[in-house]
Amino acid sequence: MNDTSNQLPEFLQGAGDASGKLLQYVQSLEPETIAQLSKPSSPEVLQVMERNIIGLLGGLPPESFDVMITTNRESLGRLLASAMMSGYFLKSAEQRLALEKSWSDVQ
Template sequence: MQYVHGMSPETIAQLSNPASTEVQQMMEHNIIGLLGGLPSQHFDVEITTNRENLGRLLASAMMSGYFLRGAEQRMAFEDSLMSAESAPEIE
C-alpha cells in the first residue's frame, strides 16, 4: 500500500488509463475473474475483505497490468516492424 501512496497523482492517472481498448477490456475481464462474475443488473454484489487480502488483490491486478502493458508494447513493436517491412524501399 505504501507503494501506491508514494505515487504521484499523474502517475496513477497514467497507469489507470490503458493505451488501447483491448488492454482495457482484458483488465476488466481479469478483475471480474478475480472478484467473481455475477452480473450487476441481476445481483446486488457487495465485497468485503480485510487489508491483507485487499493488498493481495491489488498486487495481482498490478502484475496483470504490467504483463498486459508489456504485451501491448510488444504488439505495437511488431506492428511497426511489419509496417517497415511492407514499406517500399527508397533508393
C-alpha cells in the same frame, strides 16, 4: 490469536524504511501522474483488465444481484498486486505487438 488487521501485508513490510523506496516513490507522485499511469493505453487492455478483475471477484450480473464483497487488508493487497502484475503483462504485450507491427511494416 494474533491480531494482524493493522499490519501491512507481507509484500509491503518495510515500506517506511529504506527498503520501501517503491512505496515512497509512488506516494510522492502527483495525483495527475498517477491518474495518467493508471489509464489503460487501449480499449482492448481495459476490456481484458475488466474481465480479469471480474474473474477474480466473481461475475454475477449487478442488475440481477446485490453483490457486496468484503475482505481484509492483506487479501485486498494481493488483489491489487495481481491486477498490477496483469497490467504490466498487458502493457508489455501491447508494446511487443506494436514493435512487431512496426517491424513488419519496415520489411
